[in-house]
Amino acid sequence: MIPDVPLLFCHLPKSAGTSVRQALQSAGPDLLEVYGGELRLGRPDAGFLRRWSAREALPGVVIGHFSYGVHEFLGVPARYATFLREPVERVCSLYRHQLADAVAPWHASIAAGMTLGEFVDSGRTEQTNNHACRMFAGVVPQAGVRVADREVLQRALHNLRDHFVCVGFVEEFEASMAALEKVIGLPLPRSRLNVSPRTVAHSEGDLEIVRRDNALDIELYERVRRPSGSLESGLDRSTPALE
Secondary structure, three states: OOOOOOEEEEOOOOOOHHHHHHHHHHHOOOEEEEOOOOOOOOOOOHHHHHHHHOOOOOOOEEEEOOOOOHHHHHOOOOOEEEEEOOHHHHHHHHHHHHHHOOOOOOHHHHHOOOOHHHHHHHOOOHHHOOHHHHHHHOOOOOOOOOOOOHHHHHHHHHHHHHHEEEEEEHHHHHHHHHHHHHHHOOOOOOOOOOOOOOOOOOOHHHHHHHHHHOHHHHHHHHHHOOOOOOOOOOHHHHOOOOO
């Protein structure tokens, strides 16, 4: 049975969120999908918040590209979940997606020859610079503004540890879905969808630029994936921690 407190699933882009969303749809929970910027930190949609306040019953799960902190203007407890992905591969996957999708916002530039390193260096999207730390620390998303402050990493780790009841990993997808299943109390499909082929080769120089601009995300990912029993063990967060 789904708890009365909504589960807020932070869909980190290019981290199996499509698979999670479709699994939740098929499982049948009361699911609210929020992908139009309605819960964007700094300027949430006032009309959406009015409709939220007028709801007779809250959804069991809210999923979207939103950050930690949205619970405050939704007026619900901080009960979050997310899946992480190895940061360099996540940025490479974003680049591949932009190249393959003719209607993607940066497709034209990448198709014209922009390299992965140039894409990251351009700063045209916050998704290429410590985006996981931004999301989980509750930093307002701003393209062109580079984030490298270790305080952001510490805030992200604190929030993941204290307010996320499930932290899964794309690289451990089936186990992560099993953990999410325990949280929502309904069986979930375990199949992975929308997997982009690794058909683009990148120079070591380009990959080093990705590592440079995502150093905080790399550290966060490595610390959360420590073996079970350590302070930031990831799948240990699968146990509901309501107080």
